[in-house]
Each structure stands twice: as C-alpha cells, then as structure tokens.
Amino acid sequence: SAHAADKATTIPAKAVAAATELRDKAMADNTGYEFVSALTTEVGPRLAGSEADKRGVEWTVAKFKAMGFDKVYTEKVSYPLWERHSEHAAIVAPFPQPLALTALGYSAGTPAGGLTAEVVAFDTLEAFKAADPATVKGKIVYVSTHMTQQKDGHDYGMGSATRTRGPVLAAQMGAAAYLLRSAGTDPHSRTPHTGVTGFTDPKDAIPAAALSLPDADQLERVLKEGKPVTLKLDLDVGFKGTYEGMNVIGEVTGRKKPKEVVAIGGHLDSWDLGTGAIDDGAGVAIAAAAAKLIKDMPQRPDRTIRVIAFANEEMGLWGGRAYAEAHAKDVSNFQLGTESDFGAGRIWRMTASVKPEARGAIEQIAKVIEPIGVAYDPNKPGGGGSDLSQMHAKGMAALSLTQDGTDYFDYHHNANDTLDKIDPKALAQNVAVYAAFAYMAAQADGNFGSAAGAFAKDGAHD
Amino acid sequence: SAHAADKATTIPAKAVAAATELRDKAMADNTGYEFVSALTTEVGPRLAGSEADKRGVEWTVAKFKAMGFDKVYTEKVSYPLWERHSEHAAIVAPFPQPLALTALGYSAGTPAGGLTAEVVAFDTLEAFKAADPATVKGKIVYVSTHMTQQKDGHDYGMGSATRTRGPVLAAQMGAAAYLLRSAGTDPHSRTPHTGVTGFTDPKDAIPAAALSLPDADQLERVLKEGKPVTLKLDLDVGFKGTYEGMNVIGEVTGRKKPKEVVAIGGHLDSWDLGTGAIDDGAGVAIAAAAAKLIKDMPQRPDRTIRVIAFANEEMGLWGGRAYAEAHAKDVSNFQLGTESDFGAGRIWRMTASVKPEARGAIEQIAKVIEPIGVAYDPNKPGGGGSDLSQMHAKGMAALSLTQDGTDYFDYHHNANDTLDKIDPKALAQNVAVYAAFAYMAAQADGNFGSAAGAFAKDGAHD
Ligand SMILES: [Zn+2]
Ligand SMILES: [Zn+2]
Ligand SMILES: [Zn+2]
Ligand SMILES: [Zn+2]
Incomplete structure (x- = not known):
C-alpha cells in the first residue's frame, strides 16, 4: 500500500529515557492536585456563561501565566446562554x-x-x-x-x-x-x-x-x-440570549518545530451543582500539570505542547466545535492529541487512531506507561476525548486514555462533584501518562498521520 | 438489704419457649419493613407541627387500627412551632x-x-x-x-x-x-x-x-x-407560635393484668430534609411490628404491650416529656420499657436498669436474644431510649437495646435519611428482639422494680 512505503515513525531512545524519568517524577508530583484544588476552591462551580465562567477564564489565564507557559491566549466561543435560578x-x-x-x-x-x-x-x-x-x-x-x-x-x-x-x-x-x-x-x-x-x-x-x-x-x-x-x-x-465565552490556551513552545503541536486538555466549564472537580477540573489540571512538568525539563521539547481548557463542553461541545472549525485547516500540524474528561481515576487503557507507520511509536509509548498500569489495546480506535473528538473528526491523530470510571457516575453532574472525590495519587498517575506520551510525541521522528479527512472511518465515538 | 428479701422475678419456662418461637418468626417476618416503607412513602417527611405531622398522626392511628391493636388513642403534646421555608x-x-x-x-x-x-x-x-x-x-x-x-x-x-x-x-x-x-x-x-x-x-x-x-x-x-x-x-x-400535636398509642391489652404495661416505641416526627426512615420511622415500625406479632399469638399476653409513637422528639423530647408528666403517677404500673431511636442497624447489646431481684429475668431474656447477635452487659444501666428516658427518670425499669450505628450519622438529620438506608433483615432482627423481650416481660412472675424515684442514680443518660 501507499502507507507501507512511508518511513516508520519512531521515538529516539534518548526521548524514551527522558519520558521514563518524567513519568516517575510526575508520579510523585502534586502539581495537578494543587491545580484542581485551587480552581475548585477559588472559582467554585463554573456554569457556562455565568459570572463564575468569566472568573474561571481569568483565573486560568493568570494560572497558566504563573505556571510559566511560553504563550497564554484565549479564543472566542459563542453559544446560547442558559440560566438556572x-x-x-x-x-x-x-x-x-x-x-x-x-x-x-x-x-x-x-x-x-x-x-x-x-x-x-x-x-x-x-x-x-x-x-x-x-x-x-x-x-x-x-x-x-x-x-x-x-x-x-x-x-x-x-x-x-x-x-x-x-x-x-x-x-x-x-x-x-x-x-x-x-x-x-x-x-x-x-x-x-x-x-x-x-x-x-x-x-x-x-x-x-x-x-x-x-x-x-x-x-x-x-x-x-x-x-x-x-x-x-x-x-x-x-x-437568555447568546454568550461569548473563551477557550483558554497555554503553550510550551517547541524548540525545533514550534508550529507542530501535541494537543491536550480538558474543559473549563462545569455544571453548577458541584464545583466541577472530577468534571472537569481534573482534566484541565492533568493537562496543565503534564505541560508544566515538560516545561521544567532542561530544554523545551522539539514540538509545542498545547494545553486547551475548553469553553462550554457541557451544553454541547461548544468549545471543541469552535476550536475544530477554527483549526481544521491546520490539522496536519496536530502531531497527536487527546483530552481528559472522565474524572480523576487511574488510566488503565490506551488506544490510538494513527497511521500504520506510527504503530511502532505508539508501542514505544505503551512500554513507558505500562509499568504504571496502562494496557495498550491495538485493536480499538482512539477518539481524542470529548472536545478534541472534534479535531479528530477533522483528521487529527488521537489517543484515548481511558480512566477508571467506576464511581464517576456517582458524582458526575451532581452536587457531590467536589474536590474530596479526587485521589491525589490517582490524579498524579494521569499526569504521568499525559506527560510521558506528550513528550514522546513531541520528540518523535515522524508524525502520527494527521491529515484532513484521516481516520474518518476509525469507529471512534468519544 | 430490703431488696434481698423480695422474691426473684422469673420468666416461666412456657413463656421463654413461646418467646423463642416468636423471635424466630419475627426474624423471617416483613411487618416492620412494610410499616416503615408505607409511612415514609405515604406520609414522607414529618416535621413536628407541619401539615405532614398532622397527616402522620392520622396515618398512624389508621395503621394501628388496621393492624388490629385492641386500643388506639392519642394524647396531646404542646410545643413551640418552628418552620423552615x-x-x-x-x-x-x-x-x-x-x-x-x-x-x-x-x-x-x-x-x-x-x-x-x-x-x-x-x-x-x-x-x-x-x-x-x-x-x-x-x-x-x-x-x-x-x-x-x-x-x-x-x-x-x-x-x-x-x-x-x-x-x-x-x-x-x-x-x-x-x-x-x-x-x-x-x-x-x-x-x-x-x-x-x-x-x-x-x-x-x-x-x-x-x-x-x-x-x-x-x-x-x-x-x-x-x-x-x-x-x-x-x-x-x-x-411561629404554639402547636398542639399528638402522641399516638396502640395497645395489645393484657389478659390478666391489663393495667400493667410493657412500653415500647419510637418517635413519629422527623426532620424535614429526608423522609425520616432511620430517624425514626424505623423505631415506630420496630415497636409496632413487635406488638403486632405478639397480638397474633394464640392468646393475649398477661400484661399490656403499649406502643407509643411520640410527638416532636426532635426539637426537645416534647412528646416524651409530656408523656412522663402525664403518667408519672402510674410509673409502678410500667413493667419495663425501652424505645428504638438509633436507626435500623442490628441490636448488638442489651443493658438494663432493674431491681436486683429482676436480674435473673433479664438474664433469661438475654439467653433468648443472644443467638441473634445481642450481648448482655450486666454492668451498664439501661436508659430506655430517647423519649422513654423521661419515664425512666420517673422510675420506670428500662432497657437499652443498642443498635449498630456505624453509618447512622452518615444519614441522620439530612436529606439522605430515606428508605433505601434500611436493610429489611436488620430491621427484622430488631423486631425479633423487641417482640421477645416485650413478651417475656409481659409474662414475668414479678416486676422489674419500677417505682417513683427508682433508678435515679443509675448513670443512664440516653
Ligand atoms: Zn465533562
Ligand atoms: Zn459533564
Ligand atoms: Zn430520633
Ligand atoms: Zn433525630
């Protein structure tokens, strides 16, 4: 086939070693938990379009800057405003x-x-x-x-x-x-x-x-x-009319190929009943902490790590759809992406939608995260998560990093979605997986197959 | 001492055998659970002085009649009305x-x-x-x-x-x-x-x-x-002013000594946030079911079994205090009493405040309920429970039948006090204990020492 003629994508041995070290550092690091604790305490519930949503955007911009990301910016997202009195x-x-x-x-x-x-x-x-x-x-x-x-x-x-x-x-x-x-x-x-x-x-x-x-x-x-x-x-x-919200984006800029990005994230909005700790403060925290740990390495990664805190996922992927519309033309620059939006339980499975020549690189990633409990299933597609499913639909190569959701629907979308539901150790395992995969993808020799219209028939539906 | 000269109180062997049979029947009986299910479903929360409190009184009068009790009546209880809007x-x-x-x-x-x-x-x-x-x-x-x-x-x-x-x-x-x-x-x-x-x-x-x-x-x-x-x-x-509520009383009238009563009960009022299943629909259900099982025996017990569903325990033992004021002069006719008001977990301990000559009878009771998990501690007093503590304070001989309250304060006084917190099997064990003890006390040769001012210094404080 045409694919067979392509060069296989691989992760250099030095990058695998650095990712292994990064993984172990992340497992003992508290950055993710501190992020979600501060977000849910200092902002609280973040219903899309509410006054708290606006404060959440401001808080996240300030936090990403304080974390030392190289670029912090917002992109507009318009959606119908709905209120609960x-x-x-x-x-x-x-x-x-x-x-x-x-x-x-x-x-x-x-x-x-x-x-x-x-x-x-x-x-x-x-x-x-x-x-x-x-x-x-x-x-x-x-x-x-x-x-x-x-x-x-x-x-x-x-x-x-x-x-x-x-x-x-x-x-x-x-x-x-x-x-x-x-x-x-x-x-x-x-x-x-x-x-x-x-x-x-x-x-x-x-x-x-x-x-x-x-x-x-x-x-x-x-x-x-x-x-x-x-x-x-x-x-x-x-x-009550229309609201203009924001996706908040923070980047660790790539040293060699800054326009090629590994996209990770979560959604910043939450329902109003709890404080949006597991849905989805945790997701934003996992992605931000992973990028921060990569930023703290001796030098920047080859490609850019982009953390996206999406607006209004809850009422219909508004942030994710706006993002995909705006960035579809650049889809081939998205090296690999996935979003965390299934709570804060440990990741137990990785699946991927990538070109055949990148399966070897995915196996390299799998070897690094296997010791912390993640099994690689090569037979299932990777959908990219909730909002980033929209970029995957445009052709972005994507993973699914499946969390243990056993108790997720005990707390999901109700008043009990609060910080006490997050186990800091489980959250750190998520950060370790995100940091390791994102770094390896950023250092890969070759790409994972992102292209307009790729993966349209992979069967992913998350 | 004066006590030593009294004749020892004993339970006749025939009554012990009948109580053992009653216990086993109760363990397999669903009357208690059906009672609390119907009360909490058909009346719901029963805040003292609310419209639902009034419906709860009417419901309980009708239910006690439907259960076939020989006498069903109410006694007035006045208290300050407090409302939550x-x-x-x-x-x-x-x-x-x-x-x-x-x-x-x-x-x-x-x-x-x-x-x-x-x-x-x-x-x-x-x-x-x-x-x-x-x-x-x-x-x-x-x-x-x-x-x-x-x-x-x-x-x-x-x-x-x-x-x-x-x-x-x-x-x-x-x-x-x-x-x-x-x-x-x-x-x-x-x-x-x-x-x-x-x-x-x-x-x-x-x-x-x-x-x-x-x-x-x-x-x-x-x-x-x-x-x-x-x-x-x-x-x-x-x-908001004063309210006149009701203690609701149902009796299985004694065949030989109808004026001598074994008093059991719970409180009918509840807080308004849950449906008052464990606090204290369960208590009323346990007492009512125990009396019903005794009523269903081939003949009435020697003494009266009195079930009291107290008014407004929650805001300060109003029903219990009114009851004790009204019945203090008859205290010596109260053979033995205790109230259930600590949820619906299994009873694991019995303690008693009785005259020394009745310790043997208490040991006879202990032997019947030991096989279903109740340990007798002869060194602690029996306080009679929440409202009946007031009759005990007047001199009524009393037990404490201590329930397993491990999860009681997870649900107590909050919105989660609902029927699903009750294990029907554990509730049936409570009914078995109440039925067995009440029947044996009603059949005893002799009394348990109730008298004005008795037990004033027993150290009980429940
Ligand atoms: Zn979500
Ligand atoms: Zn959600
Ligand atoms: Zn109570
Ligand atoms: Zn209570």
Missing part, C-alpha cells in the same frame, strides 16, 4: 411531599407559580418511544432508565440518551414536561444529576428535569400503589 | 460561590435579603468557649467539630453539643450568626445535617445553620488562604 418539585397527590430534582440544560422554565400535571411512567426510553402520543399529551412523562457502576461507564450511553433524546421526544408528543430517573449510579444519594438535553431551539423546549435516585424510587413506589399521581414542578430556568 | 448561603468574598447548608431547629431567620458578615472560625466548641467575646461580636461564628463513624456513635456527644450549645453561646457573645460543620460522618455528601439548637426563647435566637462536610472543607480551605472571608446567609425560618 431555582427549582422545586413535589408530589401533590395522592401523598403530598417534596421531591429532590434538578432542571436539565436547555430545559424551559415552568410558568410562574409552577406546572401541575399527572405523571405517565415508562421503564425505558424504548418503551416511551413506543407510546401512543395521545397517552402523554398534557402529562408529565417520567422515564426510569437504570444505570449501574462500570469501569468504562458504558451504561451512560443509555442514561444520556434518556436525558438528551427523551425531552425532545416528549415535546414532540405534546407532553407538559419530562422527568427522568437521574443518569447516575449512587442509589443512596439525594443529589439529582443534571446534564444537557437535545433541545436546540428555545421555542421547542419544555420543562425537563431529573429526580435523584432515592426520589425516583419514591415516585415509583407511589406509582405502584395504583392511584393517579400528580406532580407540581416549579423551575425558574431558561434560555 | 427556604435557606441559602454563599461565600461573598474572597471567592464567591454557593454553600450547601441547612438551618438548625429553633434558629432565627435572617433579615429579608439576607445577612452578610465576616467569619470567625474555631476548631472546636472548647476553643470557641475560650474566645474573647469582642472577637466574635457582629461576626458569623464557625465551629469545625469533626465526627467519625463508630458503632456506638459516641462522637455525637461532641457533635450535638456543638450544635445545641454553640448557637446559644454565640448569641450570648453577640455574634450575628452561628455555623457549624455538620454533626455527621459522611465526608463526601453535600447533604447538611439539621437538628435542634439550645434556643428556648425566640427572643434569644440568632440564625444558626450547618454546612455539609464538603462545604465545611471548602470554607476551611478558603479560610486557610488567610484573607478575610465574608458569607451571606439567607434563612427564611423561625418560630
């Missing part, structure tokens, strides 16, 4: 009592004074899809998708579909509102999980919210008694 | 962000629009007691007592003192408000713990509230940065 719910009949719920992103508000309607319940999104629209018209649709803990969090596919597609379908069927059992895995916590819906136009939106798991159980027990169940929802939330 | 808090400076907190019982509200003041922090209640009042005047006092999990929950002594006495002291010293780190043990849950303060007169009360443990950690991290920290509290809570 207050949210209450109660069973009105047959057994009056409050319920713990949270509105979903892009939900409409209820009329002032609240919305009262009967509930129609479905066990699954599939069952709801099969419903006769006449049975849900004017009602509050409730869908009870159950998720359980898994290392790779695969139940979230079903949970997030219930959250994103369910409300859109309910609106199309004429429902008054939509409720789901939270897309989460802690059955004992009264902390409902928020997250975005599939509404794209304020005109199409209806009130949509999630019950905590114990509240979902409670509603299901009440429904089981067989009497009509009426709920009142009072959601003061909604769209 | 809404509660919000935020760090204003240096790092603006919301904090999860809950107002404490008998807290004053803040002025409309909220109260903003600087924080003065103390590690312990002792440190706060030693403070110069001038340093806290006009400030928000914050006390950071730390509790950890224990089987017997002894840290709650320190935690509840910080919650009850701290606010009173803060008010006396001229503080603007009082905050504590929640008297709870789950470091990862954003669910603050409420509970009563020591305020007795609305005129003396100041705003008093608890931060969830992660929020307390957050405030402490912010304080550690060394800048002045300003908080805003907005608590719409407060006293």
